Amino acid sequence: MRAQAASASATLNLTDCFIGDESSGISVAAQCGRLTVPENRKNPDSRLIKLNVAVVNSDVENPKSDAVVLLAGGPGQGAVDTFAVMARNLSQLLPKHRIVMVDQRGTGESHPLRCDYEMDDFMDVTDWRSPEVVQWMKDCHASLDADTRFYTTTIAIEDLESVRQALGIEQWNIYGGSYGTRKGLTYMKLYPDSIRTAILDGVMPQQEAMASAHEVNLQNTLKNVFRLCREDATCQERFGDAEQQMWAFLQSLEEQPIEMRLPNPVSGEYETFELTRDFAVLGLRMFAYSPETMGMIPLLVSLANHEQPENLAQQAFMVTSSLTENLNNALELSVVCAEDVPFLPKEQNTQNSLFGDEFYEMMRSRCEYWDSEVVDASFKDPVESDIPTLLLSGEYDPVTPPAFAEKALETLSNAQHLVAQGQGHIVANRGCMPKIVTAFIEEPEQELDTECMNNFNQPAFFINLNGPQQ
Structure with a gap:
């Protein structure tokens, strides 16, 4: 069913700008502007918010009427700065197409919803309904200049439809990554005539409640990493049963967290830090996202289990700090509390689990x-x-495994699914995949040449901290 288009300001004036992540030195020439929309799209007289829009223009005089729009993940990730490099690369591969990025409402520079906190403030929390946690949640919500009921996926898609109309774009070619695939699927459902092609990378099926399968997906990825280590003669000889060492180390942290001093990855100042079981699991989860960091897992758990936990702790500190800094946590809450937590299974089997009871307790209690x-x-x-749709998966994705894409594929009658062997979460930018994505956008009904995907390698294991074995 097509959703009713809500009214929005028709004016979207674009001016020259540069986009990109300042911390990485990325700077991409674009045109930027703000589109004003009502916060409550059913009430044009409600508070007005501005959507941050960036367009990387085509070099040709008469670009194609269809454009590529990039849908960021999270929830809570802004599209403009996150996708600057991808937009530049796509504009080179698709010189006749405009590349468009819109910060989802509540992210980036589109009325961002975020509450600051120290990353380790909640790492040792065992009671997610404690007065301290409840007060933080209430203070966070009260600090926002927003009605959080109106920061959901469906409303974000209505925003995107307004942007399409304001830019005079006939149809989109949508690319969504991770949570961005939910936005893509929602767009396909609400405004099918607005979409020419869809590329969904790291697919989150619409029927899936985010976090409900985090445990089984992460365990499967780690089991594969440890299996590959056992099958690798050098890794096996160096680390032995790395999987059991991981469980032994996590059990020791359950009994006694480790206090240490580590440099803050942002400020560089040394801080007292407590490595808890939950934080170690979070670190392992982040390492499982890409084949480069997967290859470090046996080494890091072995070092940690032999009284050298600083390496795992520091790496986890760096990865999770970056993740925390780049996501708008209050927008994430607005989405998952409306679309996911109410649909979590009432019973979760947390026996022999990585996350334990506290993870699902945390998910539910925050939304109260x-x-x-x-x-x-x-x-x-x-x-x-x-709609012509290309589904992409990484073989060892710890969040959105290939089975998720297969589930979505069941009701997509004009779709195909490609699995990048040996890869993790998000694969459109890996190896030859940009050329495959480009070929699909150019000729969605033509058979894709995927022979180059045979060149993907399995993760290479770090035998020491000098780097992966050759």
């Missing part, structure tokens, strides 16, 4: 103090579509 409206149950129905 957040103002949100649960989406209609139909939001979680599988999306049926005949």
